[in-house]
Amino acid sequence: MMFRKIHVTGVVQGVGFRPFVYQLATRANLNGWVANTSAGVDIELEGDAAALEAFVRALTAEQPPLAQIDSVDVRDATSNGHAQFNRFEIRASVPLAGAFQPISPDISICPDCLRELFDPHDRRYRYPFINCTNCGPRFTIIEDIPYDRPKTTMRVFEMCDDCAREYHDPLDRRFHAQPVACPKCGPKVWLENDEGRVARGEAIEETQRLLAGGSIVAIKGLGGFHLACDATNADAVAELRRRKLRVDKPFALMMPDVVTVEKHCFVDDAERALLESRERPIVLVRRRPDSPIAEQVAPGNQFLGVMLPYTPLHYLLMTEDGGQKTENNRPSTVFRPPSVLVMTSGNLSEAPIATDNDDARARLAKLADAFLMHDRDIRTRCDDSVMRVFTVVATEDTEKKNQLTPDHYPLRRSRGYAPFPVRLPFDAPPLLATGAELKNTFCITRDRYAFLSHHIGDLENYETLRSF
Ligand SMILES: [Zn+2]
Ligand SMILES: [Zn+2]
Helix, strand or coil, X not given: CEEEEEEEEEECCCCCHHHHHHHHHHHCCCEEEEEEXXXXXXXXXXXXXXXXXXXXXXXXXXXXXXXXXXXXXXXXXXXXCCCCCCCEEECCCECCCCCCCCCCCCECXXXXXXXXXXXXXXXXXXXXXXXXXXXXXXXXXXXXXCCCHHHEHXXXXXXXXXXXXXXXXXXXXXXXXXXXXXXXXXXXXEEEECCEEECHHHHHHHHHHHHHCCCCEEEECCCCEEEEEECCCHXXXXXXXXXXXXXXXXCEEECCCHHHHHHHEECCHHHHHHHHCCCCCEEEEEECCCCCCCHHHCCCCCEEEEECCCCHHHHHHCCHHHHCEXXXXXXXXXXXXXXXXXXXXXXXXXXXXXXXXXXXXXXXCCCCCEEEEECCCCCCCCCCCEXXXXXXXXXXXXXXCCCEEEEEEEEECCCCCCCCCEEEEEEECCCEECCCCCCECCEEEEEEEEEECCCCECCCCHHHHHHC
């Protein structure tokens, strides 16, 4: 009988790492435990030497999709020859004073959750906040580490029995998925306008109807509010530009899928992959001259900034008839929702993007005709990221020399990427770099990590300075 103590660092919390370890250990008949600490994940194991060795190999080789392991420290621990454990278990998180570990960025809805979203037999059918261990909000809802539900803005929602069962089952893909929720117990959406509040069952469809009719709607998202309108409606786009006091800065667009993007823009393989990546940034792509998208979206610019839906709410908004049927089983939609939406940040000119419901009501009242609200609070504001694919000539790799390879160029590194750190090749003293006045981001170093902040914006007004 051998005994090992293993310490893992990196992005290993909130990404399904403990259930992964649990399955790996039980598969290999190893006993012991796994726990989150503020410094990473601790594991103690006992079993025979070959099984322990295979476990350590599999730990990095098979890690869950969102995990980013930085180090695995394995120590032989002395054993008195007798078994100390009679099973493998997941233990409660242990906060350690002064310790830290990186947290995951927000990740777009995964294929499993997307399938459930549109499955009429699933209990989360059309639920705008569906998520699991492999997807959903992280950075924008976290208040403290270790990453556990009571330390997120989800703490106000008490899990129903069904959600609690999934949350506590190590073999369920929602095991310790901190934002887990369902229509019975979780956050809700509603639409507000001058006539009051629309019931949640109709809120999304009513939003589609307003957008199709040329209205401008403020939509609460993952890291803040967007202002949305039909991108092919020149009057609506011009009106949004007038209200936002934006003379010619381009508006970002959201389209339901790559097929739609290809109707309006030229898209190569690298751009397609980036559009569909789980980070879901805004990607700058060249506009087709015959696209019916209003010129006012990006005046005088041959590029359009396009992103695909990244939350379940976006998917519902961009789906024709949303799969919803009325009681007599006829499709309830008698209009086509816009297939291309302007989705620009919910702010006036250069002010920070609105995140809080009351703040949005106050600051966006003159900009939006209606508000699609929800009651999951946003702890940290986070704008959409903006990326461009450049084709570069490889110079270092002799094999690929003179070959053209695509490279991602971040114009704004924010949602989907922040606060994922840059790993340094050396230990750095604690440093704070405060960035520039325009397009500000800041950076803090600790040990081998350089943590780059999300996009803060131009520090020319009081609100942005406060946000900074
Ligand atoms: Zn998921
Ligand atoms: Zn529930």
